[in-house]
Amino acid sequence: MLNYLIFVSLHNIIESNCMDIQIQIKMNKALYLRDPMDSDLGKNIISHSILMIDEYGFESFTFKKLAQKIESTEAGIYRYFENKHRLLIYLLDWYWSWLEYLIIFKTNNIDDPSLQLKIIIEILTLDTFKEIKEDQLIDYKILHQIVISEGSKAFLTKNVELDNKQQLFKPYKDLCRHIAGIISEFNPGYPFPRSLATTIIEMSHYQNFFMNNLPSLTDFGEEKDVQAINQFLINLLFSSITKQ
Amino acid sequence: MLNYLIFVSLHNIIESNCMDIQIQIKMNKALYLRDPMDSDLGKNIISHSILMIDEYGFESFTFKKLAQKIESTEAGIYRYFENKHRLLIYLLDWYWSWLEYLIIFKTNNIDDPSLQLKIIIEILTLDTFKEIKEDQLIDYKILHQIVISEGSKAFLTKNVELDNKQQLFKPYKDLCRHIAGIISEFNPGYPFPRSLATTIIEMSHYQNFFMNNLPSLTDFGEEKDVQAINQFLINLLFSSITKQ
DNA sequence: TGAATATTGATAGTAAAACTATCATAAAAA
């Protein structure tokens, strides 16, 4: 039975039991008042908030509803998270940290940056997720849906500056820097590696959201196939960075 | 004094007095309960909601605050708009309709689709806006800031489907289709014209937001120059659609 | 001109959301 710690250049992943994809992620302490991973109640908050934000949408999701679902109290949840916005960022940060872990894991020992980028795009669209086993705590497929539908709301607020000072967006930035690094490795002369990285990341979500909700804004409306988004992103990325 | 009606293929622009850029836009009736353009109170709601959403952010903006500012009452505003989400979409739709008008106006008589696309990108980043005169009702520069910071919130809700059925996103879709058409004119073989159009539109906002708020996610952090975003978008677009 | 209609302002009120505070009990740590 494979059971080991991973020591990579990852700041946020502290432990991973790989066979059942049980990952421990070191979260920014500013995100919570009490560490939700330290108790059953906390874990319940995390796992059920993922389900409920997906079900109701972030605006209609409330701590009261969550408390009823997990048979606890509103006040109980407030002991863990200052407000629902912090909880959202917690979930998103978890996702980004986990995704960077996945990327490092899956591109490990691969030297060709172009192949690395292709793998990254596949991971970003979560097309690989058929193979990924469920975590009992975090349903990554649903969490991915939250990232698609609610992700931008983390930073599109008047609090960006303060939240950013508290490093709340670090996992997202880390991922962006990571991808930008590989882009620069592929083509050191390309002048916009970071902007291109955010473009690929954001579009992997927007194209998915549009495909499913406003299909005329995409070219994937009929088939609704994530594979087509993949092709679009590959085309977009490599057109930009391939030297003629 | 120039004063004429414009008859173009624009569904939403019904009247334009060009010398002082006074534009009348036909808005979707589902967006309001009473047409705000028909009264002073309504016009006040529009002009001041733009200022206040920009000042407070959409989440903290309330009809009560707006009522106090324009010295009317909460109930008075509710006579015009069902809720603040509809008001937001009203403002965004106005913007998109106006932008498509601007694009048609500025690319008129230009045959070269590549030049058309360059003009469109310039308009999207609103780099041209130094020259644009203020409307006494709509401050387009501030409205552009709202589109950047709050635009996605129009459709990233559990109401997308219903809102879409009411055609609330039509101006955005019209613009997307318009740009996609020019892309296809430039390169009829390019397989993702619509997705590329939304990518350019969305990135013109995201890169701007990131540049100003989370600069490490872009390559424009030091200079904070919209012109650099322009260059990025031009590069992104033409790399994709230029045949090798 | 006078009556009907529409628009706004003023006021009041409700339900839910977003918290905060307090106290008792149960479980875990010292």
Next chain:
DNA sequence: TTTTTATGATAGTTTTACTATCAATATTCA
């Protein structure tokens, strides 16, 4: 065993999001 900590139960406040009612004032139109 004592102390600390975590949770549950309950109650309360402020703000948001909205609805309802009525009077005053314009505007329309017959």
